[in-house]
Amino acid sequence: MSHRYLPLTEKDKKEMLDTIGIESISELFEDIPESVRFKGELNLKERKSETSLLRELANISNKNITSETHVSFLGAGVYDHYIPTVVDHVISRSEFYTAYTPYQPEISQGELQAIFEFQTLISELTAMDVANSSMYDGPTAFAEAATMAAGQTRKKKVVVSKGVHYQAIEVLKSYCKAQGIEVVEVELDGTYTDLEKLDAASDEDTAAVMVQYPNFFGSIENLEEMEKIAHKHKGLFVVNSNPLALSLLTPPGEFGADIVTGDTQVFGIPTQFGGPHCGYFTATKKLMRKMPGRLVGQTQDDEGNRGFVLTLQAREQHIRRDKATSNICSNQALNALGSSVAMSALGKNGAVEMAEQNIQKTYYMKKQMQDAGFTVLEGQSFNEFAVKLSKDVDEINDELLEHGYIGGYNLGKVDSELANHMLIAVTELRTKEEIDGFVERLGEYNA
């Protein structure tokens, strides 16, 4: 053996070559044209022993500042939340993480049932009929909702609020461009979507009206009014939503949403530099057969025992090829499992309590800042809000690092009119002391 992952001995190799009837392994590569064969050695870093590699990578990891080294008020789509310790123990079970897509249901019932439970949890939170087994992330799920809506309605335009996460809009544009779907963006009025403009932008050619709840600025959009606008011209109503917020907020399904998407990072998935997270995708029963991604269904075996299988696969690329509803193959199964564990650990009451802590602590911080004379943008907030400061937020954030804080998101990056505005996230993990300390520190930048 030459490496701990490569078990063949020289004796093994000799016997195997004899069985094949050749002298050397190189004969197996002789069908590669001589002129393009790679000769010599790849110019890569030399292999390292286990311990020295761990030491090197630990040193590199320590160059990052994190929510452990600093107190973080940064959110903007990715949040520092409580992760029950059990989550990592479950997803570390190698029967889960070293398996692949459960195409052989008899030896994959664990994964299949876990996904079925995930689908149930997500449809409970969103109040939607059907949830799939996961998507790459919230933004790509949102973009797939647009292409699905265009296919369903046979219309070639989507209307999207600028209250949607700017990166989700960027991804949406990439997906739509390829398929000739026009993306019309609707301006905000303060921290809310301008409903009159939303109405004006929507017409007979609109495949979907697409919004976010709570929106990028943390404000809880008026889904009731938005639904009327979306359905007035027979387009679909698509809502991108934080599933943690939905344990306390009225779910989009109850407002008549046709498709609800989002990211379950808030449930048990570390920020980990932006990925992997876990998208979810839900729809009404009517749209079920147009959905992207894998679906797990309940059925029974020949003795009547309950079991689970991948189902409605006629939508998918490995069966339908160019006629598939999407090209998605790999999803985020392991992260969906992690989120299921977190949702189950929190349970019916814990999820509500966690969501309420976000609301209460955010409200507290806003109140402290208002009382101190800061200009806080108006809105009913879930766990984020915008505040105007005295200078460029990047500069402020650099200075805050010195004091042990990761400051909020610089809104000037998405809208020049919001230069000097910081988007502050307050999750359940922030203590009163941390909030008070941060408000005091920001006093220097009170505009």
Place this chain on the structure above:
Amino acid sequence: MIFERSTEDRFAYSLPDLEVEKQDISEIIDSKFIRKTKAELPEISELDLMRHYTELSNKNHGVDSGFYPLGSCTMKYNPKINEKVARMPGFALSHPLQSDKTIQGSLEITYDMQEHLKEITGMDEITLQPAAGAQGEWTALMMIKAFHEDNGDFKRTKVIVPDSAHGTNPASAVVAGFEAVTVKSNDRGLVDIDHLKSLVGDDTAAIMLTNPNTLGLFEEDILEIRDIVHEAGGKLYYDGANLNAIMAKVRPGDMGFDAVHLNLHKTFTGPHGGGGPGSGPIGVKSELAKYLPKPIIVKNDDGSYKVEHDVPKSIGRVKPFFGNFGIYLRAYTYIRTMGPDGLKEVSEIAVLNANYMMRRLEGTFELPYKQHCKHEFVISGSRQKKMGVRTLDMAKRLLDFGYHPPTIYFPLNVEECMMIEPTETESKETLDGFVDTLLAISKEAEENPDIVLEAPHTTVIGRLDETQAARKPVLRFQREDIVEEK
């Protein structure tokens, strides 16, 4: 099911104290937007939660449980060091929107991974943004489209894919706004050159090829294919699903490919996670580089790293933030564990193992293509079918012996096929054990077919009624079931 284990008033969480003065929630948020009934999440203690998921895991087969020769999926060992590195707090707890100077560690990994993948693929630039192979395919096709359109060439509406290609290839072509056109395989399992010649023209945007292809065969006419497609003005796209066969043996860039995606969860020990997350970086030649999705990660003159958003010709963003960092971090750890000599040996052993198994099986099973294979091979159960036993039955019978079956009925161009990919991390004893079992099952098919037809016999559940599942879909737990089952 976890919902059936739920009992009111139990829980498995420990949230921090609220500390701040609690307001009436309706004072903060309009009551119209406050949920009236709670979502029915389960209520369960921490131990019972662990037991539930442990019980589920016991009903699942992973690479650590036993041999998993699932063709085209490269089910190799998932190193434990990778998991340890991915959980280092510096990596796991950094936020993607922090300023560049606070994420130098993650950017260094991203940049160095790009450098390593450039060398392995022979391409000029790499992006790690795509989430998985299928998204990588789509991203690269979008770039190829941008390239043609940038040259004022709007006629190139077709993407050619072989009949043996993965389903994602034609699906990605369509999602990228192209029409997918199929090129046939010849009797050696390779691209039919004459048919290809008849398909290319000034409407050809690209051809998508896996090499070795999904039959595990090296497309030895690759240089002719390259010339045919390039002369027609099209681009060559390399589907990296089968890269495990050729590392340090031949590089996609050297074969003439213009764009490539890799499946880091296959070749580079992702892990597979029960279906994901994956990571599907793409590499391109320099003439396509300006269309890469943005942002890109660059190295400054002072040795620090930077997130560059100013990429004027970029096709835009395909995924939030920087892609599946946690997965390419694991893959990076693997590459550093193997080194250049190790990766070369990986491909050599993967190919040796596949050929050894193929030669041991070929007397008993129909072998449609006789030449040496690469890292995987396809056999047909057509002889056994004549005895009344189908490949599906033999696959189910393998379950009784603790094996995950090979990929079956794919690729579509071989009758009753089984696609076997052993990978390099298996011992000779394991390969022999599997081959002996498959030979024994073939014998059973001849002498005692019922035992195969009725398989599996030892699994937690028998064959499931998939027709019922699709006809009357039950896609979530219904609360009435609690009553019924009690």
